[in-house]
């Protein structure tokens with residue numbers, strides 16, 4: 001069977017998300033390391049942006065953005081879908097994808113770049129990715145350079161010194177909650193991984209399991225989360241089922257509540273700021289500042305319209321529900337404080353991805 005090419009890196013958060021998906025779906029692929037040459041020769045010319053992963057399909061298209069890639073592949077490989085067919089489960093799955101992709105980057109980036117042992121490991125890995133054939137010393141020197149923008153992104157994401165203890169406290173509580181869940185269930189919604197699992201595995205594998213200090217922390221605090229990470233990275237292809245009768249385990253409620261408390265206000269402010277965007281239809285990657293609170297400590301970070309794009313998927317799915325489906329979801333909404341308000345909040349202006357860049361609708 002023709003094979004796709006996954007261009008990425010072991011050290012990369014979103015590459016991990018896509019690799020786990022490809023393996024679960026048993027989609028044939030070969031992995032190509034995103035070296036400097038591959039960036040120059042393939043990634044930048046084919047996608048117009050500098051992100052990994054990129055999928056070069058067997059037909060030769062270049063796809064960027066894990067959510068877009070997975071959606072394209074779900075159409076071509078419909079067996080064992082990773083989108084649950086039932087309303088509650090699909091809503092939770094979309095919410096947790098948005099949480100993993102766009103919020104757990106905070107602990108992932110904090111632990112990687114603020115803990116010396118992780119930082120020097122990551123620098124070596126960045127060097128190995130950029131220049132796979134260079135010597136270890138050269139790789140460290142190259143890694144120092146290529147890692148700079150990533151390490152430098154901490155403050156843009158809201159990772160400031162005064163909030164670090166709160167980030168750690170929140171992450172450890174999340175691990176405890178997830179550990180309880182994975183003691184009972186192999187994946188979030190039963191014995192098959194859903195989009196929510198793929199969203200969470202990005203930060204929880206490439207950074208928080210694979211970076212050495214973080215890996216030991218996870219082993220010590222949450223052995224059942226480690227078990228889930230191992231299942232995600234070496235899955236039994238296309239096996240398993242979602243729980244029957246649209247069940248959502250109550251062990252996921254505290255995880256969703258944490259998402260709502262921390263990321264919810266950021267999603268709300270992002271929608272407002274996108275609504276007030278004064279520039280043209282090509283909206284910037286970051287457009288202002290938003291406030292947020294973790295474990296009672298407040299911080300600020302840049303406003304990323306992309307987060308709204310992820311949120312629109314949750315919003316649109318919820319808005320599409322009618323009758324019995326809508327009624328079924330209401331029990332879940334009652335259990336999570338603030339979820340109904342956020343899902344019902346209108347979107348002042350929608351954002352879109354066009355040629356791998358963000359666009360925004362005209363102001364009303």
Ligand SMILES: N[C@@H](CCC(=O)N[C@@H](CS)C(=O)NCC(=O)O)C(=O)O
Pocket residue numbers: 012013014015050051052053064065066067101
């Ligand atoms: N939302 C995208 C994000 C891709 C992404 O941010 N990748 C990181 C590496 S894991 C990257 O290339 N970052 C470069 C940058 O932020 O400029 C996805 O799902 O693929």
